[in-house]
Amino acid sequence: MGIRPGAAFPSYSFEFKRGGGLSLALPVQGVPVAMGLLGLDSAYGSITIKDGFTYGLSEDLMLDTVLDWAARNPRILKLYASTNNPPSYLRVVNRVFLAGEVSVFLTKARSGSVAGSAGLGRDTPLFDGSNSNAVQNYSNLLTQLGRLAESSGLPGGSLKIAAATTRSLSLHERFRRPLIIGYLAMEFPLLPDGGLGLPFSTLDALTKKKFKPSPGRVFSYDATDENTGRLMAWLSRKDAAGHYPNQEKLVEWLLRKKFQTQAVREVPLVAAAPEYRELRKQIVEELINRE
């Protein structure tokens, strides 16, 4: 796979009681196998993620790519947009974290249940240094335990027992294929017109962290331009039927002049934002002064 960008993760611990379920966060087959080998009813354990690496794109590049794609495919996005609250979201994963191997350390939980177990309550080393064949014996034992573990039905991957005592077991488990154990992503609200709203972090959404909503596009009312007041008053003029026909007239005019974006949602900006002063002057001359 060549040189992969490495990633490191903190190890974590867990506690297991038979009948109480096992929540490991990762599908580590070695834990139940080790529990069986040691004949444990309850245990403490820790898992260290090894051979971690990551693939991804920078948020800038991903944003560009997604926005380009969304601009070309509004019909597809429109299919998934919700017309009610809450809106639907598009989740874009821009980085994944993978693990090739984990190390598991399991130790028997100290409890009253082992008190009468004829010496097994103590941590008895399986490595007996007083024996001249100690190294060979211990190595053979680990090999046999390893065979037992392998025969316990681990699809694909491999299990290797690293150390064992009567109370604890340490093993390495290699996954058949690297396992994705985490990701970074962002959420895009799907707008009813097939567009994408402002993205925000998936982590914030999942952890229900409150994020301050964006005020959207902010602009200051251009009171120094006399055309602002004139255009506002003209747009707000009601006809005999109680309608506001001038807003429609302005939209038609903008479309005719190829101001597509401004015609769709930016009429208030055209009417009052300082950046549209020149366009406003043109509108006043062509639409208001000629009435």
Next chain:
Amino acid sequence: MADPTKITMTDVPDNQLENAVRVLVNSQYEKVTVEVQNKKKRTYRITAE
């Protein structure tokens, strides 16, 4: 990147408040919120979404 579904107009003078709200309401925005921005200057901030 600004939220394309929202627009905020600031420094709206008192005598243009009604017209500004009318223009925003007529521009397909469903919810328009008015806040006093500066009590002394009598200006308002209008958010439409």
